Amino acid sequence: MRIPFIFLVLLMTNTLSAQTVVKPFGINICGAEFEEKTIPGVLGKDYIYPADADIEYFYQQGLQLLTVPFKWERVQPTPGGTLDPANVGEMRRVIQYCSDRNIRVVLSMHNFGRYVIGNTEHIVGSPSIPRNLLGDFWSKLALEFIDLTNVFGYEIMTEPHDMGEYDWFTTAQTTINILRQVDKKNVVIISGDNYANAELWRRYSDKLKDLVDPNDNLMYDAHCYFDKNYSGRYVESYDSSGADQYTGVRRIMPFIRWLKDHNKRGYVGEYGVPDNDLRWLTVLDNFLIYLSENNVNGCYWAAGSRWNKYPLSVQPFVQEERPQMEVLLRYKRTSPVPKSSFDFLLPETYLFLPNSTLLPKDKGGVFAPASVESKIKAKN
Numbered sequence: 001m002r003i004p005f006i007f008l009v010l011l012m013t014n015t016l017s018a019q020t021v022v023k024p025f026g027i028n029i030c031g032a033e034f035e036e037k038t039i040p041g042v043l044g045k046d047y048i049y050p051a052d053a054d055i056e057y058f059y060q061q062g063l064q065l066l067t068v069p070f071k072w073e074r075v076q077p078t079p080g081g082t083l084d085p086a087n088v089g090e091m092r093r094v095i096q097y098c099s100d101r102n103i104r105v106v107l108s109m110h111n112f113g114r115y116v117i118g119n120t121e122h123i124v125g126s127p128s129i130p131r132n133l134l135g136d137f138w139s140k141l142a143l144e145f146i147d148l149t150n151v152f153g154y155e156i157m158t159e160p161h162d163m164g165e166y167d168w169f170t171t172a173q174t175t176i177n178i179l180r181q182v183d184k185k186n187v188v189i190i191s192g193d194n195y196a197n198a199e200l201w202r203r204y205s206d207k208l209k210d211l212v213d214p215n216d217n218l219m220y221d222a223h224c225y226f227d228k229n230y231s232g233r234y235v236e237s238y239d240s241s242g243a244d245q246y247t248g249v250r251r252i253m254p255f256i257r258w259l260k261d262h263n264k265r266g267y268v269g270e271y272g273v274p275d276n277d278l279r280w281l282t283v284l285d286n287f288l289i290y291l292s293e294n295n296v297n298g299c300y301w302a303a304g305s306r307w308n309k310y311p312l313s314v315q316p317f318v319q320e321e322r323p324q325m326e327v328l329l330r331y332k333r334t335s336p337v338p339k340s341s342f343d344f345l346l347p348e349t350y351l352f353l354p355n356s357t358l359l360p361k362d363k364g365g366v367f368a369p370a371s372v373e374s375k376i377k378a379k380n
Helices: 003-016 051-058 085-099 132-144 168-179 202-208 249-264 279-293 323-328 372-379
Strands: 026-029 066-068 104-109 116-118 118-122 151-155 187-191 220-222 266-270 297-303 351-353 356-361
Touching: 026 051, 026 104, 066 372, 085 104, 085 132, 085 323, 085 351, 132 151, 132 168, 132 266, 151 202, 168 202, 187 266, 202 220, 220 249, 249 266, 249 279, 279 323
Parallel strands: 026 066, 026 297, 066 104, 104 151, 151 187, 187 220, 220 266, 266 297
Antiparallel strands: 116 118, 351 356
């Protein structure tokens, strides 16, 4: 009788999740984070914010989510100090232009857990850049846009990594606490540790499930590329990377499983493929089907007028649309279903119940929820 019960619970869980509100897919429009070795740089020369024409192109394509990456040092030249009016003004221009077109905006800090002072990187949480300074920044920025209603969320830090003793979990919790003192409505997006690696999420980012938001409005961001070393540089070819049509699905599955296991909301802030091999488009297509079926949205990497011949870019060349756009435009919003068409790729040793993962015992036998197993071990 156990097996039918498990399937009944799974059916009920999947049916409920399929009833959730659909979510928009979108694009990272880059430029404000460019020339990261020239900090702070000159606005309009070393870096730019998305032009109205660039936003308009993707609006005309029917996309309703836009991520704006930026560098902390440019928006707040002195840690804990006032915000730079020119950079804040450009952000407001972008958000307002998007608001008039019903486009939601993610503001995403691309600092990797660091702040640069005099060409030297300082890890957030270290004595030179205490954790509260990140919260100070976000509380000030949130106040600047408190009147705008189309902010999808604040990604407080993208791809933290190698944080050492200044752990990302504590920094994220400190930032949430400070930000919530001034903004109680917008989503706070938490990037995973170790470059937000989706496939290794449980190893590096599992503790993030214990973050507490007094407004219960967190979203977790994983990044997922399909090349050999997960970097998104695609130095290796499709064949040398050992890729196949399901590479993207397999790599994102651990993150999706984690979200379901802990009843968390997720978002994939970066994914992309080059234009040099059509087989990558099939990988992207299957990846987006899987996300859509599981009601997890995201933003493609990337667009922006300064990418030039960047192989992942979907910025149009004059009148020529990029090949990746044909795939992306099939998935403007999620389309959740009770059962994913890629469940056959799940390891046979994994089943799911609400808030737990079923794992086999060491030498076979009865399956038991991992949460229950841990309590049994602790008792003994």
